[in-house]
Amino acid sequence: MCSVRLNDDEKHRLTVAATASGTSLPAFLARSALAAARDPERAAGAIAGERELISEMFAARRNLGQAGNNLNQIARAINSGDRPAGAHIDAVLAAVRRATDRVQAVADQLLQRH
Numbered sequence: 001m002c003s004v005r006l007n008d009d010e011k012h013r014l015t016v017a018a019t020a021s022g023t024s025l026p027a028f029l030a031r032s033a034l035a036a037a038r039d040p041e042r043a044a045g046a047i048a049g050e051r052e053l054i055s056e057m058f059a060a061r062r063n064l065g066q067a068g069n070n071l072n073q074i075a076r077a078i079n080s081g082d083r084p085a086g087a088h089i090d091a092v093l094a095a096v097r098r099a100t101d102r103v104q105a106v107a108d109q110l111l112q113r114h
Contacts, residue, residue: 071093
């Protein structure tokens with residue numbers, strides 16, 4: 001047995017969704033939860049509140065700024081005649097890619113919510 005507390009608006013919205021899918025509210029809740037459990041990473045992103053997404057956006061932006069600073073340092077070194085190690089350049093470029101992917105993922109989630 002599992003009990004769930006809902007405010008009136010939540011209950012109404014879920015009842016409408018359950019009716020639209022041709023199930024009772026308890027069956028809808030169980031099936032929805034089991035569907036979310038099959039892909040926990042996706043479910044976590046969908047469940048995360050807007051506040052968490054905005055916090056993640058700021059963290060991702062900071063991360064992108066740090067990666068960009070490292071890239072600028074490499075460019076400055078090359079422009080002054082230095083030759084940074086290829087492995088270092090590759091690592092910085094990979095960090096920039098990861099940071100931009102992170103920012104894009106959060107932006108996509110925010111856009112899906114609105």
